[in-house]
Amino acid sequence: MKRRFSFTVAAAAAILAVSGCGTGGGAGDYPSETITYSIPFGPGGQSDVEARRQEPMLEEKLDTEVNITYKEGAGGAVGWTELVSEQPDGYFISGMNIPHIILQPMTQDDAGYETEQINPVAIFQGTPIGLAVPADSGIETLDDFIEEADSGGQVTIAGSGTYSGHHLAFMQLSSLEELDMEYVPSTGAAESIQNFLGGNTDAIFANSNDLVKYKDDMNILAIGSEETFEALPDVPTFQEEGVDFTASIDRGVAVPPDTEEEIIQTLEDTFLEIANDESVQEEMINEGFEPLAMGREDTQNYIEERTEEFEETMRELGEIE
Amino acid sequence: MEIFQEVLSSLSQPFTIIYMIFGVAAGMIVGALPGLTATMAIAVMLPFTFSMPADTALITLGGIYIGAIFGGCIAAILINTPGTPSSIATTFDGYPMTQQGKPDQALITAAVSSGIGGVIGGLALLFLTPLLAALALKFGPPEFFWIALLGLTMVATLSAGSLLKGLIGGTIGLLLSTVGLAPIGGSSRFTFGLSQLQAGFELIVMLIAFFCIPQVIKMIKNQTDAKEQVEPFQSQKGVIGYVFKQLFIRPFLILRSAVIGIIVGIIPGAGGNVASLLSYDATVRLSKDQSTFGKGDVRGVAASEGANNAEVGGSLVPLLALGIPGAPPAAVIIGALLMQGIQPGPNLFEENANLIYTFISAFILANVVMLILAIFGSKYIGRVINIPTYYLAPAIVFLTIIGSYAIRNNFMDVVTLIVFGLIGYILAERGFRPAPIVLGLILGPIAEEGLSQSILISEGTGSLLAMFFTRPITVLLMILCVLSLLSPYLGKLLKNQKQKEEKEEAG
């Protein structure tokens, strides 16, 4: 390690000498190089679509090039493992998803990173998770559903991923209402929609954009947002229906640990500016998302709150010790 | 008719056609490089399409998709390494043809069957989408499990020599597919505490490891051995005519391959690799003379390539009708639609009819473009095998390394490639051929997800067996599995019967 360090110092000195500029590489003139924006999922996914939407605006506002790269695997864990070991110089930023970054280290010993190592900059998009049944099922409200689930035959609910946002919503609903239901996870949102539309499961936990997309084929019983969800104004929240939890997948951006505050500030300002852009917000609402603009501090508090809440639920259900 | 005019006017724009040709050609090149897949080709070109109008963007991406799936066969035929997972089955007969000095014949066979298969897939997309989309929804977890088992019965066809070694190879492949986070249970399996292994082995990396690295080592080992030399390639006249004749006296061959391709394509989760393998297997089993398969049989190449290009059309069916991608490259096309401000979903056809019909028509046209480009190119591409081993072998290694890194930007994949490449070499020398192992790797995840979900669902409804026997498609797949297992014996039985009858007639 020592060798590597001295080499880095030497290299930095060389770069300084060549560029003939005293502050080169420091936070003062950040950003002066190409920024790598890493997406811990595959191309064409929702995280990618968001990054692509931001890319031209980021390039304009930061006045530098932004390269989007993909680091797919293990539900994002591979990408976040890389993030926490990257140079904290602000030239490597990564998409970040909640609850993934909380649940993965909580349930896996070898996730490769810890939640505290993810250094959040901002959150710009929320995807509330809703519960839906087929349109012809005869179930109209959450109360109907709970009654049905309580009346003997075991209800199956499709969702995407194990120890994921959907799984957690399932666990919270089961534990709050003391229901005995079966969760049928798929490896992706598209697969679980397919499972549900094909009539293989009785209900589904789905992301808000999918609920908007397939709203003609399903009765949406409740949604996990805190307030009425703008794209689906007739759907009540779980809290309004008397089940006290919220469920959402939130997308944001993070930097490696120990990045200088000044650099984070620059990035935070830029991402918030884009998140507050009216046309961006309008596009998100049309696509079935909730535009958010949470700065660094809000995001940090939010992650802490969520971590405590999830820990409690998981412990209650015996999923962790 | 209004739509018809609209479609025609979009397609007659010179730029659109130029972009389409560019897309097909670029796709073919990317697909030919081992490690670079159709998914990646589309992802790489995605940013270039932002500034285009929606129809041009879609047409370009569709062209890349078609080109890349075809391009995979080039490496499969010339260096025994599938350029994309879809052309695994092409190696079985394509490479032996190259060894006999007939790479152009194999390439043209592949081009013609891909082109025809692709057009059939496109026509199905144009006329049968609503019908096929309904069929797509009939495939649930039990069907996935049984289709994977049906695929696994192919081990019998693939394990030349020892069935037992084929079975062991297949289970090794299945076992390797379980490394990493469990898709349903969520435990991390066989990672030995390495967080890098959580993501599991990337199929394409394993494909190159088991096919390409042993091939390169063999190539170098045999450089001095006169017996093992590949025949030099000289382009001959009349090859195109010969290929067309071969295919037209067997019209059912490509038609059957295309139908298998379309059906596998519409099933989300099973891609071109499964399509081409199932089609190859069906062709071998249904042929009267099976002795020449695996030794450079034109039918083998046609079965594999006809199916994998028809699969492209099939995989777009659930995408256009339901908003669900039928294969990984189709998932990237969803991203492209979103970025163009179009929401793929159940209403896509109604809301964007013009765009969708333009896209489908262009898709069919792009298959024809691909056919023409491939036929003209085959004469020149075939010369690759005339490059001396001392240039070719190191260059192939270099390309596989760069390709395996590029898939996930992960150095671990490069290490995996070399380690399993060497393991694959030793296994191949000991009689464990790569095909059954890779078959297990491809089908393992499909089988596991299907089985686990079936178990979970059946806990709600009663018993697992009751679930299997009450679903018509599952029952059909189970019957096909049994027939497939018994087919060698049935064939023998029929033969004996016939001989007996002949004897009786003679006597």
Add this chain to the structure above:
Amino acid sequence: MTKDTGNAVFFIILALGGLWSARTFNTMSAVFPILILGLLLLFSIVYLMVSLFKAGQQEEETSKIFSREALMTSLGLLGYILLIWLIGFLLASLLFLGIMTWYLQGGYVSGRKRLVNAAGSSIAVTVVFFLLFRYIFLVQLPTGFFQ
């Protein structure tokens, strides 16, 4: 002991080891691997029996798996990934392609031409594809341990 017997014993050990480590998985994670490992164990035992039964009848061919060329190539491949990790993709590839091409020309080309061919091919292939991937496909190739 024949080669087949050796293979079979290896696979039996692999299957048993896998089953042992599968004991910690939760139910839904364990179903499939245990099924597979059970099959592997079954097939390997049959394979072992067959190989023992056949052992007396067959003459073993001498092993040609590790001929000099195969061994050199294997070492070359392992050296290549070590070099990529140490000095980065570009330099490692230049070295690997150059050395391999030089080595493989033995017996075909000699003298100065052998060196020129090796250098030319390594520089041409590496540079063209490095530029293609770095600037068109936007793949950040590894830069090595020393950055």
